[in-house]
Amino acid sequence: MGSMSIWHWLIVLVVVVLIFGTKKLRNIGQDLGGAVKGFKEGMGTANAEADAGKTAGDGAAQQIAGKTTIEGEVKKETSAKS
Secondary structure: OOOOOHHHHHHHHHHHHHHHOHHHHHHHHHHHHHHHHHHHHHHHHHHHHHHHHHHHHHHHHHHHOOOOOOOOOOOOOOOOOO
16 A cells, blocks of 8 residues: 555646646757757766866876876885884
8 A cells, every 4th residue: 555556646747737738748848958968968078178178187207207107106114203
């Protein structure tokens, strides 16, 4: 009795269509789809800008180092306390 059967969902769907009408529901669907599409485009633009910034940053590091890449590892020096 806790779960809803297919008949319950069909009754809810009919009530929603009667209250809002198909035209308003279609407009809501189009608005929601447009928002999702805009969000995806925004995320793609942000990723492209991040990649472009990363590439530009690598080029600047190579120019500073005289077009050579210096690789190394930073280690923390510990001293023995007496």
